[in-house]
Each structure stands twice: as C-alpha cells, then as structure tokens.
Amino acid sequence: MTTQPPSAGARQLDTTNAGLVLKELTVADARTYYHILDRNRAHLSRYGDYQDEADATPAWATDHLSRPAPDRFGIWLDHHLIGRVDLVHAAPPRYGLGYWLSHDAVGRGYATTACSTLIDYARTQHGATDIYAGVTHGNHRSVALLQRLGFQPVADFDTYTRFHLGLDPKASPIHKS
Numbered sequence: 001m002t003t004q005p006p007s008a009g010a011r012q013l014d015t016t017n018a019g020l021v022l023k024e025l026t027v028a029d030a031r032t033y034y035h036i037l038d039r040n041r042a043h044l045s046r047y048g049d050y051q052d053e054a055d056a057t058p059a060w061a062t063d064h065l066s067r068p069a070p071d072r073f074g075i076w077l078d079h080h081l082i083g084r085v086d087l088v089h090a091a092p093p094r095y096g097l098g099y100w101l102s103h104d105a106v107g108r109g110y111a112t113t114a115c116s117t118l119i120d121y122a123r124t125q126h127g128a129t130d131i132y133a134g135v136t137h138g139n140h141r142s143v144a145l146l147q148r149l150g151f152q153p154v155a156d157f158d159t160y161t162r163f164h165l166g167l168d169p170k171a172s173p174i175h176k177s
C-alpha cells in the first residue's frame with residue numbers, strides 16, 4: 001500500500017467502514033498516485049481498460065491530477081491510498097461511475113463500500129436520478145460489484161456491457177457495505 005497521508009484541505013466522504021474514507025484526489029497526491037499506478041499496471045489494464053494509467057509516468061500523474069475533475073476521489077484505508085472512485089458528470093442528473101482498487105486491496109468489500117458512498121453522495125448532493133457504468137466483457141469482479149449495488153445490464157456493445165442504477169432522490173441511503 002502507498003503510505004502517504006491524503007492532501008490536507010481536500011473534500012472527504014466518510015463511509016460505513018470506519019477506516020475507509022473517500023478523499024478528493026488533487027495534484028498534491030501526484031507522487032502517491034504515481035506509486036499506486038506503478039504497482040498496478042498489469043492489474044488495471046488486464047481487460048484493456050486504464051491504458052493511460054498502465055503507461056503512467058510521474059509527469060503524467062502530475063498532469064492528470066492537475067486537470068480539474070468535479071468528483072474524483074481516492075479510496076483511503078487507514079491513510080493508505082488503495083484505489084480510486086469517480087462520479088462522472090456525463091449528463092446531469094445522469095452520472096457515470098468509475099472505480100478501481102489496488103491488486104492487494106481486492107476481496108474485502110472496499111470497492112462496494114466506496115461506490116455505495118459515492119452513489120449516496122450523487123443522490124443527496126447532486127440530485128442524481130441515474131448512474132451508469134460500462135464493464136468490459138470478462139470483468140466478472142466488476143459485474144459482481146455492480147450487481148451487489150443493484151445495477152442492471154441495459155445494453156450490450158462489442159467490447160462492454162452498460163449497467164444502470166435508478167435512484168430515488170428522496171430515498172434513504174442504500175448503505176451497501
């Protein structure tokens with residue numbers, strides 16, 4: 001795990017897991033971010049996704065995190081960066097979801113908890129009505145994660161399946177953890 005405290009002053013979302021928080025990823029995290037990518041090149045690009053991350057250099061990480069992104073969060077476990085989750089402002093109130101974990105953090109529910117937290121945030125803070133995610137064929141862990149959260153497949157393309165979750169802005173939190 002990458003042992004750098006998250007940058008001070010960044011927005012933070014608490015989760016139902018006391019040690020797990022989402023904290024906005026900023027350029028102050030570039031060094032930490034590069035190191036987690038460097039240890040996960042094969043893991044992230046296994047299904048052909050995340051090619052830029054798989055080819056990352058320190059300069060790329062700095063440039064990438066210098067570019068504004070409205071809801072780009074690191075997943076931090078006890079102050080260690082273990083992954084990333086994004087709410088993509090595709091066509092509000094419809095949003096996209098992106099997520100990955102470091103290879104040594106899978107299998108413990110951290111991504112499910114992180115995504116559940118970000119979806120609740122999207123619903124309560126942005127009034128999101130629909131969340132979409134695209135999963136490359138063969139990425140069974142990602143499909144299982146979306147199914148745990150209640151997503152349904154809605155369209156099939158050559159290389160990926162589109163999943164959808166409908167939200168009721170007035171409902172109580174989904175709290176999948």
Ligand SMILES: CC(C)(COP(=O)(O)OP(=O)(O)OC[C@H]1O[C@@H](n2cnc3c(N)ncnc32)[C@H](O)[C@@H]1OP(=O)(O)O)[C@@H](O)C(=O)NCCC(=O)NCCS
Pocket residue numbers: 043044049099100101102105106107108109110111112113134135136139141142144145148176177
């Ligand atoms: C997709 C990805 C994030 C899924 O990671 P994951 O570890 O399987 O998902 P979670 O962190 O939610 O963990 C789920 C596992 O923890 C278990 N678990 C334990 N406690 C849990 C809890 N409280 N809540 C949910 N699951 C829990 C689940 O049973 C499941 O176990 P399994 O692996 O034996 O099936 C990960 O495989 C990844 O980063 N892949 C590379 C990047 C990628 O493909 N991103 C998605 C692109 S669409």
